Amino acid sequence: MPTDPPSRWQFPDLADPDLDARTDDLIAVGADLEPGTLLEAYRSGLFPMPEGRGSRRLGWWSPVERGVLPLDGLRVSRSLRQASKHVEIRVDTAFADVVHACADPRRTGSWIDARIEAAYARLHELGRAHSVETWRDGELVGGLYGVSIGGLFAGESMFHRVRDASKVVLVALVEILRDEHAGSRLLDVQWRTDHLASLGVVEIPRADYLRRLAVALELPEPAGLRVTPGR
Structure with missing residues (x-):
């Protein structure tokens, strides 16, 4: 740990x-x-x-009102299942590239600056920040990054370069988090947007979030995100 x-x-x-x-x-x-x-x-x-x-x-x-994705509430369409068959999922093989892609100033609502990129790179070196990535034909085509503490995964941002690549990576993250502690894990996405709502994200009051957070922090890290610090 x-x-x-x-x-x-x-x-x-x-x-x-x-x-x-x-x-x-x-x-x-x-x-x-x-x-x-x-x-x-x-x-x-x-x-x-x-x-x-x-x-x-x-x-x-x-x-x-906090946006969270219940692990048993993810909505996966038939087209999304098909898209998942044509990409490779990797974890923590291109963390800096994922964050940099999320920081692209051409993206609507872009807010990630050089300070943020450097800060999360340090967290990654400590084994606390992770990227989940979609690759196709050896090319990074989508990904997300966030912070993992116990049973909390706090998603920060995601990007895609081909259709559905960011959705596929979210499906992959949920699969990583679905273990014997899945009922108490907390997948935080900050705010609910129409796009995230289509995938099953809901809003919960701050007080409920804090109660769930306290439980989640006592859980072990998910096996799929246990990375040696300094990797």
């Missing part, structure tokens, strides 16, 4: 009744992107994202 560095920051207690009564998804601004800070944030129910596109101010977010 990876040894996690400490954090010099203390994040707000999201279970505080006064905080929970707020309707803002943005909880705090500032701190840094050191590995210990990031891991403490995820354990607290937060994730980082610039306050606005192009902003240098780092925001820490916890959606009032």
Whole structure:
């Protein structure tokens, strides 16, 4: 199991009744992107994202309505099953390439900057951040990356270069997480979008997310994501 560095920051207690009564998804601004800070944030129910596109101010977010994908609720169409047969799934063989593809400024809503890329590269070196990838004919055609802590997988972003490649990689991730602890694992996708909703993503209130997070953090890492730090 990876040894996690400490954090010099203390994040707000999201279970505080006064905080929970707020309707803002943005909880705090500032701190840094050191590995210990990031891991403490995820354990607290937060994730980082610039306050606005192009902003240098780092925001820490916890959606009032959190997007999660129940592992038994994934919707796989016949065409998606067919697409899965024509690609190869790999884990952690091209992490930096996946993050860089997700950061492409030409993508709608792109928010990943050089700071974010470097920060998650450090988490990857610690064995805490992972990529799941789709390959076809030796070419990377889709992927996603996220953070794994116990039974939590916090998805950060995904991309595709051919049709359905990002959907196929999400199916692969769900299969990795479906083990004897699947009922208590937590696949966090931050916000529910129409695209993600078509795959089975639902919204749950922040309080429910925090309760599920506390349970998930006590679980062992999924076998398919146990990577030696420094790989």
